[in-house]
Amino acid sequence: MDTILVVNAGSSSVKFQIFSVEGEGKLRRQIKGQIDGIGSRPRLRASRADSEPLADRVYPIESVSDVPAAMRIAGEWLRNELRISPIAVGHRVVHGGPDYDRPVLINHGVVAQLERFITLAPLHQPHNLAPIRSLLANFPALPQVACFDTAFHRTHDAVADHYAIPHQLYAKGVRRYGFHGLSYEYVAQILPQVAPEVAKGRVIVAHLGSGASMCALRGGRSAESTMGFTALDGLPMGTRPGQLDPGVVLYLISEMGMSASDVQNFLYRDCGLKGLSGVSNDMRELETSEDPKAKLAIDYFVYRVCLNAGMLAAALQGVDAFVFTAGIGENSMRIRARIVDQLGWLGFTLDPTGNSRHARLISGSDSRIPVYVIPTDEELMIAQHTLSLLLERPSPSARHERVS
Numbered sequence: 001m002d003t004i005l006v007v008n009a010g011s012s013s014v015k016f017q018i019f020s021v022e023g024e025g026k027l028r029r030q031i032k033g034q035i036d037g038i039g040s041r042p043r044l045r046a047s048r049a050d051s052e053p054l055a056d057r058v059y060p061i062e063s064v065s066d067v068p069a070a071m072r073i074a075g076e077w078l079r080n081e082l083r084i085s086p087i088a089v090g091h092r093v094v095h096g097g098p099d100y101d102r103p104v105l106i107n108h109g110v111v112a113q114l115e116r117f118i119t120l121a122p123l124h125q126p127h128n129l130a131p132i133r134s135l136l137a138n139f140p141a142l143p144q145v146a147c148f149d150t151a152f153h154r155t156h157d158a159v160a161d162h163y164a165i166p167h168q169l170y171a172k173g174v175r176r177y178g179f180h181g182l183s184y185e186y187v188a189q190i191l192p193q194v195a196p197e198v199a200k201g202r203v204i205v206a207h208l209g210s211g212a213s214m215c216a217l218r219g220g221r222s223a224e225s226t227m228g229f230t231a232l233d234g235l236p237m238g239t240r241p242g243q244l245d246p247g248v249v250l251y252l253i254s255e256m257g258m259s260a261s262d263v264q265n266f267l268y269r270d271c272g273l274k275g276l277s278g279v280s281n282d283m284r285e286l287e288t289s290e291d292p293k294a295k296l297a298i299d300y301f302v303y304r305v306c307l308n309a310g311m312l313a314a315a316l317q318g319v320d321a322f323v324f325t326a327g328i329g330e331n332s333m334r335i336r337a338r339i340v341d342q343l344g345w346l347g348f349t350l351d352p353t354g355n356s357r358h359a360r361l362i363s364g365s366d367s368r369i370p371v372y373v374i375p376t377d378e379e380l381m382i383a384q385h386t387l388s389l390l391l392e393r394p395s396p397s398a399r400h401e402r403v404s
């Protein structure tokens with residue numbers, strides 16, 4: 001069985017999935033797993049796609065001290081215990097910089113290029129690149145593909161790609177990139193099956209998870225994003241503030257004496273739902289909390305989603321459909337109901353029964369704009385891109401090189 005390994009490596013965890021390649025290039029998810037607690041309490045957990053557990057084991061801290069070590073453990077487990085040797089590996093890479101507008105087959109030159117973007121995403125890019133480098137060193141014949149969170153947004157017009165700052169900074173890469181591109185690309189790919197007519201039109205997609213952003217799609221292509229230079233901008237998130245007056249950052253430095261790394265930690269880890277509520281970064285906990293600050297955090301989240309919906313509607317000059325996706329968007333009927341209610345002025349109405357059942361179409365029959373729930377699948381998107389690039393490669397025989 002030919003398989004593709006999909007890797008999503010972060011600072012303390014490596015998530016992976018195995019897809020089998022079926023007839024006519026179809027992909028079927030077989031295994032989901034992750035190693036988390038890297039450098040603290042390493043633990044491998046994996047299950048089959050139907051949730052049957054396959055592994056749950058802890059490792060001594062010194063044997064999984066970094067991301068490449070975690071990659072090695074996951075690879076050995078797949079090879080030695082499940083007899084799986086993937087024909088290719090697809091990686092989630094947060095930043096493709098200004099030039100990569102699609103996935104790319106990795107070689108040493110590409111890695112060098114992607115290393116240049118570490119300064120644009122210092123918390124994510126190095127961890128994304130670490131397993132790529134170690135696989136390149138240990139299995140040089142194994143095809144690897146980098147799939148970028150930024151690539152889908154490279155279709156933005158210049159006005160959506162710029163900040164009002166001197167051009168030298170734009171030339172250096174200080175641009176409005178937008179993120180969650182693999183999620184939006186997946187939704188844009190599925191939408192023609194769900195609603196063929198609106199898929200050709202103007203669609204706002206709300207990716208509401210621990211990271212959250214919204215994207216304006218015009219004819220299935222990204223026209224605008226609520227995120228910009230980094231994944232800090234736009235909507236409030238689990239621990240990130242979303243849109244913030246840069247004057248606040250100046251205040252933190254000049255009045256609070258914070259260093260650049262203090263500010264970085266603060267903005268990535270201590271703000272958002274967590275900072276505002278003082279209760280939790282998890283929407284489920286906020287929804288069950290009696291604390292008035294938890295209520296304020298939810299109110300703020302809903303308010304900012306609706307404000308940004310107005311902004312994206314202006315970018316698109318109208319809206320033909322609205323889509324919820326990701327952890328909160330797919331699972332919280334209360335948040336969805338509140339957002340649809342607050343967008344009533346745009347002609348949104350809710351079908352409460354469909355919403356409580358997490359139906360695909362949750363708008364009322366009298367809604368001027370259809371509202372959908374579409375579960376996202378970034379990993380499948382990565383597997384699809386990996387397979388396509390593998391099939392496009394000049395030497396077809398190379399498709400059968402395996403990890404030995």
Ligand code: ADP
Nearest residue numbers: 208209210211281282283284326327328331332
């Ligand atoms: P990410 O992939 O960015 O880590 P997810 O898309 O998995 O995040 O979303 C995770 C978030 O989804 C959780 O932090 C939680 O707040 C929210 N979530 C998941 N299930 C529910 C639910 N049933 N009700 C409300 N929020 C939920």
